[in-house]
Amino acid sequence: MLVDDKIYLGTSDRPEYLWLKLANRHGLITGATGTGKTVTLQVLAEGFSAAGVPVFCADIKGDLSGIAAAGEPKEALVKRANDIGLGDEYRFTSSPTVFWDLFGTQGHPIRTTISEMGPLLLSRMLELNDTQEGVLNIAFRLADEEGLLLLDLKDLRALLTDIGQRSKEVSLRYGNVATATIGAIQRALLVLEEQGGEHFFGERALEVEDLMRRDRDGRGFVSVLAADELMRAPRLYSTFLLWLLSELFEALPEAGDLDRPKLVFFFDEAHLLFDDAPKALVDKVEQVVKLVRSKGVGVYFVTQNPADIPEPVLAQLGNRVQHALRAYTPREQKAVKAAAESFRPNPAFDTEQAITALGTGEALVSVLEDKGIPSVVGRTMIRPPSGQLGPLSPEQRREIMGRSPVVGLYDAVLDRESAFEVLARRAEERQLDEQRMKADAPVRRSTRQTPAEAAINSFARSVANQLGRSLVRGLLGSLSRRR
Numbered sequence: 001m002l003v004d005d006k007i008y009l010g011t012s013d014r015p016e017y018l019w020l021k022l023a024n025r026h027g028l029i030t031g032a033t034g035t036g037k038t039v040t041l042q043v044l045a046e047g048f049s050a051a052g053v054p055v056f057c058a059d060i061k062g063d064l065s066g067i068a069a070a071g072e073p074k075e076a077l078v079k080r081a082n083d084i085g086l087g088d089e090y091r092f093t094s095s096p097t098v099f100w101d102l103f104g105t106q107g108h109p110i111r112t113t114i115s116e117m118g119p120l121l122l123s124r125m126l127e128l129n130d131t132q133e134g135v136l137n138i139a140f141r142l143a144d145e146e147g148l149l150l151l152d153l154k155d156l157r158a159l160l161t162d163i164g165q166r167s168k169e170v171s172l173r174y175g176n177v178a179t180a181t182i183g184a185i186q187r188a189l190l191v192l193e194e195q196g197g198e199h200f201f202g203e204r205a206l207e208v209e210d211l212m213r214r215d216r217d218g219r220g221f222v223s224v225l226a227a228d229e230l231m232r233a234p235r236l237y238s239t240f241l242l243w244l245l246s247e248l249f250e251a252l253p254e255a256g257d258l259d260r261p262k263l264v265f266f267f268d269e270a271h272l273l274f275d276d277a278p279k280a281l282v283d284k285v286e287q288v289v290k291l292v293r294s295k296g297v298g299v300y301f302v303t304q305n306p307a308d309i310p311e312p313v314l315a316q317l318g319n320r321v322q323h324a325l326r327a328y329t330p331r332e333q334k335a336v337k338a339a340a341e342s343f344r345p346n347p348a349f350d351t352e353q354a355i356t357a358l359g360t361g362e363a364l365v366s367v368l369e370d371k372g373i374p375s376v377v378g379r380t381m382i383r384p385p386s387g388q389l390g391p392l393s394p395e396q397r398r399e400i401m402g403r404s405p406v407v408g409l410y411d412a413v414l415d416r417e418s419a420f421e422v423l424a425r426r427a428e429e430r431q432l433d434e435q436r437m438k439a440d441a442p443v444r445r446s447t448r449q450t451p452a453e454a455a456i457n458s459f460a461r462s463v464a465n466q467l468g469r470s471l472v473r474g475l476l477g478s479l480s481r482r483r
Contacts, residue, residue: 002089005259007047009040009321009365011084012378013348018044018319020051020260022368024298026289026316030306030339031323036361037302038063040321041266042385044300045222048264049095054212054220057266058227058241066388067222068097068400077384080361084381093386096215097222098404099397102200102240106226106397109410112205114150115143117243118477124281125197125239126188135181138174139163148419152202153189155419160186162423195233200240203414208244208251210406212263221405231269238272242285246476248297249288255296262296270301271308284476286312291475306342307335314342318368321382324358343377354379 002008006017018027029044031037042064045055059065071077071092081090099107114122119140123133139159143150150156163170164182171177192198213221230237245265255262267273274282289299293316301309301317305325309317320343327333340352343366354364358379365380392400401407 001086004051007044007051008086008383009043009047009367010363010380010382011086012365012380014378015085016365016367016378016380018047018367019369020053021258022372023048023053023264023319024258024261024293024296025318025368025372026293026298027300027319027321028306028309028314028317029300029302029321029323030304030308030325031358031363032304032326034360035323035358036363036382037323039361039385039389040323040363040382041268041300041302042067042387042389043383044264045266046095046386048261049220049222051260052214052218052220053261054214054223054263055266056211056223056225056244056263058225058230058237058268060227060231060268062226062228062391063389064224065097065099065226065392065397066390067095067224067385068099069388069392069396070094071384071386071388077389080381080384084383086383090384091386095222095387096219097224097400098210098213098406099224099226099401101226102230102236103196103226104199104411105229107224107401108404108406109199109413110206110225111200111202111410112243112247113203114152114156114201115140116205116247116478117201118474120281120284120477121239121243121246124242124277125235126185126192127235128185128188132181132185132188134175135163135177136185138170138177141174142170143419148422149417151416151418152420153193153198157186157189158420158423162426192236195236196229197233197236200236203416204410204412206244206247206410208247210409211248213405227268234269234272234275237269241267242273242476243478245292245297245299246288246474246478249292249295250474250478252295252297254294256294258296261298264298264300266300266302268302270303271305274308274310274313282310282313286310286316288475289313289316305335306339318372318374320364320366320374322355322358322364324360324362325355327356344374346376346378349379351377 001015006019009016009018029037029040041057045057045067048055057064073092081087100110101107102110119137123136128136143159148159150159160182163177164179167177167179211223215221227237292299303309306314322339325336325339327336336355337352340355343351343364345351361382363380363382364377366374366377369375
């Protein structure tokens with residue numbers, strides 16, 4: 001029943017498999033709260049890991065951390081394995097796991113820089129309006145042209161303050177920059193800081209290669225992001241995952257057709273990505289999802305209802321697992337009908353009726369088969385996981401972190417010279433110049449530059465402009481790093 005080129009999901013009237021060679025065609029796991037989505041995610045993550053495919057997933061409730069420990073032969077799990085025909089092939093094993101945490105408490109710190117995040121995603125994170133986003137774009141343009149590194153929040157604050165002091169000059173070059181708008185952005189940065197956002201920005205910045213490791217046995221590491229605390233700031237959570245997805249797209253080379261993905265990325269609570277998202281951002285997400293497939297990355301959205309995903313993105317999700325939905329209201333009934341119509345019908349049962357009658361751990365499954373054609377939907381008993389069901393203890397988590405392949409790489413914060421220090425030095429130099437000018441006031445001096453001064457200033461502008469042109473921003477505005 002277990003085969004090398006497929007992941008066994010469970011049994012309907014036949015074994016249901018996800019083909020590894022089609023796993024980068026993306027997927028969707030949906031269902032109401034408590035119907036088994038997290039267990040299905042764990043089953044898929046374990047299957048990919050065993051097949052040598054690294055996995056990234058967020059642990060919303062803490063339950064998914066158990067994937068790092070072998071499960072126990074509980075009666076219900078063994079019975080489920082026997083009922084679906086898995087029987088003697090069912091094993092209790094752990095998956096190699098790396099824990100990550102934006103706050104650095106339940107996993108290794110995971111960071112990026114302000115420069116690498118880019119203005120589009122940062123505006124989304126800060127919930128800026130169009131005018132404020134325009135000023136933030138000006139700030140990034142100025143930083144790029146003047147060679148100012150924006151590593152953390154204090155760098156961006158310092159730059160915004162500098163722009164406010166140079167507002168006339170900046171407005172002439174790039175358009176109106178109002179002091180009130182800068183103040184609004186500064187307040188949004190304060191809110192982000194209070195949500196814990198300052199932990200996310202800084203160095204050492206995450207290298208995506210560290211999400212794509214394998215152990216000595218060739219199994220893919222499962223990167224688990226602790227997200228229980230992070231979910232208190234849902235916009236930070238969703239924007240972070242979108243940034244990470246865009247980083248994978250920008251960093252990885254074209255892969256062509258592979259026998260299995262390079263990485264599988266699970267986007268849990270995916271509705272948060274699209275809630276109140278402007279059309280321009282949704283269009284960018286659609287484009288990234290469409291193109292990242294060619295980089296060998298499979299993206300699996302996890303949410304309660306397929307209607308949470310915009311239609312252009314939903315159309316790209318070929319592998320689907322639908323747990324039970326409830327239909328108490330007209331809106332819910334319409335959603336159930338739409339979900340049913342997205343499957344290739346099975347003459348053995350009514351798909352729409354089945355969606356509302358599924359039990360916990362049961363799901364409708366349709367996967368891509370030869371030539372990318374969706375399989376006939378099967379009413380499936382999902383297989384039990386091999387890892388522990390439920391969270392690890394804090395002691396278990398610390399022990400696993402202590403032997404992690406990235407231990408020590410990201411734990412210390414680096415703080416090299418960046419915009420904050422450069423702008424502070426400029427302000428000090430301006431203050432000294434003003435003091436010298438006051439002292440020399442009785443002496444009339446020429447305001448014309450000497451030839452040497454003009455040459456130096458021209459050279460400085462040329463270097464800054466060349467640096468600005470050499471910086472490349474990707475599809476979602478994030479800064480491309482040379483790797």
